[in-house]
Amino acid sequence: MTTARVVSLSELGSADVIKLIDKELPSPAKGEVQIRQTAIGFNFIDVYQRSGVYPLDLPTGLGHEAVGVVKALGEGVSNFKIGDRVMYINAGIGAYASARNVPxxxxxxxxxxxxxxxxxxxxxxxxxxxxxxxxxxxxxAGDIVLVHAAAGGVGQILAGWAKALGAFVVGTVGSPTKFAAAKEAGCDAVIDYSKPNWVEEFIKATGGKKANVVYDSVAKDTFLGSLDCTAPFGTVALFGGASGPAPEIQPEILNKKGCLFLTRPSVFPHNATPALLQENARAVFDAIAKGYVKVQIGAKFSLEQAADVHRAAEGRKVSGAIIMIP
Ligand SMILES: NC(=O)c1ccc[n+]([C@@H]2O[C@H](COP(=O)([O-])OP(=O)(O)OC[C@H]3O[C@@H](n4cnc5c(N)ncnc54)[C@H](OP(=O)(O)O)[C@@H]3O)[C@@H](O)[C@H]2O)c1
Structure with missing residues (x-):
C-alpha cells in the first residue's frame, strides 16, 4: 500500500471546499498503472465541477490532467514499464493527487x-x-479567427496555433493587463471585451471583415456579440462558459446573422477511444515540434495550494497555464 495526498471534496461550492487528505492507494488493478505524479494541470473545468456548475457525485476528487512516472503495473499491462513518463487528460476525475492508479x-x-x-x-x-x-x-491561411480570453491557458495556445496556420487572429482579453500576453501568444490584434463596443472594435481591427470562426469559451458575456462577429456561413464554436452559461437563443437567429454554424464541442468525445487519444496526441506533439504550440506557464503552485489555484483562476489573475506540483 502507498499513501497518496489527494484533494477530496465532501461538498461543492467555493474554493474553500477544496481539502487535502491522505488516502491509502491499493496496488493497481488489472489493466491499471500506478503513477507517482510530478505535475498536475489546472483546467477551468475544475472550477465548473468544484462549484457545481457541472455537478459531481460526492465525495469526489478533482482534476483531469497530470504527468508522472510509472511506479507499478497491474496485471496485463504490457505497453508501459516502470519508470516511464506518462500523462493523461481523461482517466477519471481525481488528478489532484500525489499518486493514483489509472487505466x-x-x-x-x-x-x-x-x-x-x-x-x-x-x-x-x-x-x-x-x-x-x-x-x-x-x-x-487567410482566415479571420476570433479567440476569446486569448491570454488564458487554452486561449494562448489556440491563438498561436491559428496564427501559425496563416490566419489573421484577433484575441479578446478582459483587462488591459493581459494585452501583452495575448499579443505574445500570436494575436494580430487584441481587444478588451469588457468594453461595451468590443464588437465594433473587432470589425475595425479586421478592416471591416467578420470571422470565419469564433472560438468562444466565455459565453455569457460574449456569446451574442460572437454571433455578430461571425461572417456569413461562418462557425461559432462555443466551448466553455467562464463568465456563465450562454443566453438561450432561437435557432432562427443563426439564419438572420448569416446562416451560421453553431457547435458546442468538448475535448472528451474527441478523445473517447485509445486510438483517437494517441492520434490526436501525435498531432499535438507535431504542432509543438513545428513551433505552432508555444507554452507559457503562467503560475506554479504546490498541490497544498489547490484552493489558491482556483481563487487565482476565478479572480482572472493569471495569464497562461497554471500547474501544481505535488
Ligand atoms: N470544451 C472543451 O473541450 C474545453 C477544453 C478545455 C477548456 N475549455 C474552456 O476553455 C476556457 C479556457 O480554459 P482554461 O483552462 O485555459 O482557463 P483560462 O483561460 O486560463 O481561464 C479562463 C479565462 O476566461 C476569462 N474569463 C471571462 N470571464 C470570466 C469570469 N467571470 N471568471 C473567470 N474567468 C473569466 C478570463 O480571461 P480574461 O480575464 O482575459 O477575460 C480567464 O483567463 C474555459 O472556458 C474552459 O471551460 C473547454
Whole structure:
C-alpha cells in the first residue's frame, strides 16, 4: 500500500471546499498503472465541477490532467514499464493527487524533449486547441479567427496555433493587463471585451471583415456579440462558459446573422477511444515540434495550494497555464 495526498471534496461550492487528505492507494488493478505524479494541470473545468456548475457525485476528487512516472503495473499491462513518463487528460476525475492508479489505455507517453511541467501545462489545453483548429473548423491561411480570453491557458495556445496556420487572429482579453500576453501568444490584434463596443472594435481591427470562426469559451458575456462577429456561413464554436452559461437563443437567429454554424464541442468525445487519444496526441506533439504550440506557464503552485489555484483562476489573475506540483 502507498499513501497518496489527494484533494477530496465532501461538498461543492467555493474554493474553500477544496481539502487535502491522505488516502491509502491499493496496488493497481488489472489493466491499471500506478503513477507517482510530478505535475498536475489546472483546467477551468475544475472550477465548473468544484462549484457545481457541472455537478459531481460526492465525495469526489478533482482534476483531469497530470504527468508522472510509472511506479507499478497491474496485471496485463504490457505497453508501459516502470519508470516511464506518462500523462493523461481523461482517466477519471481525481488528478489532484500525489499518486493514483489509472487505466493504462488512458495514458500517453511524454516525449523526451517535453518536461513534466510543460506537459502538465500544455496537454489538456493543446488537445483542446487541436480539435478546435483541425476538426471543429479547419483553420487555413487567410482566415479571420476570433479567440476569446486569448491570454488564458487554452486561449494562448489556440491563438498561436491559428496564427501559425496563416490566419489573421484577433484575441479578446478582459483587462488591459493581459494585452501583452495575448499579443505574445500570436494575436494580430487584441481587444478588451469588457468594453461595451468590443464588437465594433473587432470589425475595425479586421478592416471591416467578420470571422470565419469564433472560438468562444466565455459565453455569457460574449456569446451574442460572437454571433455578430461571425461572417456569413461562418462557425461559432462555443466551448466553455467562464463568465456563465450562454443566453438561450432561437435557432432562427443563426439564419438572420448569416446562416451560421453553431457547435458546442468538448475535448472528451474527441478523445473517447485509445486510438483517437494517441492520434490526436501525435498531432499535438507535431504542432509543438513545428513551433505552432508555444507554452507559457503562467503560475506554479504546490498541490497544498489547490484552493489558491482556483481563487487565482476565478479572480482572472493569471495569464497562461497554471500547474501544481505535488
Ligand atoms: N470544451 C472543451 O473541450 C474545453 C477544453 C478545455 C477548456 N475549455 C474552456 O476553455 C476556457 C479556457 O480554459 P482554461 O483552462 O485555459 O482557463 P483560462 O483561460 O486560463 O481561464 C479562463 C479565462 O476566461 C476569462 N474569463 C471571462 N470571464 C470570466 C469570469 N467571470 N471568471 C473567470 N474567468 C473569466 C478570463 O480571461 P480574461 O480575464 O482575459 O477575460 C480567464 O483567463 C474555459 O472556458 C474552459 O471551460 C473547454
Amino acid at each position: 493504462a489505455d488512458k495514458l500517453v507517453p511524454v516525449p523526451d524533449q517535453i518536461s513534466d511541467e510543460v506537459a502538465a501545462a500544455v496537454f489538456f489545453k493543446a488537445m483542446t486547441a487541436q480539435y478546435l483548429v483541425q476538426k471543429t473548423y479547419q483553420v487555413k
